[in-house]
Amino acid sequence: QVQLQESGPGLVKPSETLSLNCTVSGDSINSYYWSWIRQPPGKGLEWIGYIYYSGSTNYNPSLKSRVTISADTSKNQFSLKLSSVTAADTAVYYCARVSSGIDYWGQGTLVTVSS
């Protein structure tokens, strides 16, 4: 059974960089697409970006200038960095596997941007 677990600070100050890790078990990240998706409180889902097993990445154009997604195959983890955060970046952040559709999701982690 594939499982994903997000980890990282739950509170980030404005203008700083949000950093999250996603640890994958039950599958190798050396296949499929691996993605980050977020959901502001009470709002809908927003795709942030993905990393392909080959190492290629693609980001939401609205976030592209601030986002970096990377992978550490030795730890079977992939990571998200979002720079220059503001209150508008407060959201539940999900990591996920993409096969035909987004078929496995982490439980999500709430990141609040506040001083």
Add this chain to the structure above:
Amino acid sequence: QSVLTQPPSVSGAPGQRITISCTGSSSNIGAAYDVHWYQQLPGAAPKLLIYGNINRPSGVPDRFSGSKSGTSASLAISGLQAEDEADYYCQSYDSSLSAWVFGGGTKLTVL
């Protein structure tokens, strides 16, 4: 404003059939990109409900079905049950944005 348009809410009585629409354009659904549907129960992560327009993952009841025509897709739920009360999202790819896109979500209320 989402690229894929869904009704904000739908409702139905137990046992009834409801549909949720997802309207796109020629750069996403109309360009033959697959549509996927997700169910999000309160306080939980989304769950894949329909993939590739019409396919159900293992374990999803056949009460749930998907369809696609032109620039729109639909999710149908028959034999509505109280446990179906949730938010539902469609998702596809948009070639003009070069991005995966979600609908704004539809809240299903079981009366």
